[in-house]
Amino acid sequence: MNTIMLSALAESNRLQIVELLCSGPLTVGEVADRLHIRQPQASKHLKVLLEAGLVEVEADANRRIYKLRLEPFKELNAWLEGYRDIWENRFDNLNHYLQQLFQKEQKQEE
Structure with a gap:
């Protein structure tokens, strides 16, 4: 079991990000909006999840789109x-x- 993965999931914002990504890929801005946090905070949390191998990122012009990787969750x-x-x-x-115990109590009551 990967302790880095568990450590990444132990932080509540990161766990919420994982739950959001269960519904599908999201950009950093979408994650920030849905969690009501600033975009730099969302980026830091996503970086931790990326380094733990829980998410993958795809660049689309100047946007970064994050999605869950299934393999680590299968391992978990x-x-x-x-x-x-x-x-x-x-x-x-x-x-x-x-x-x-229940049977003993019933016998004693008889």
């Missing part, structure tokens, strides 16, 4: 999958334990 999902399995097993164990 694969990494999280192992933890999902652990938590599902723990929830299954908890459910089994609670069912046993």
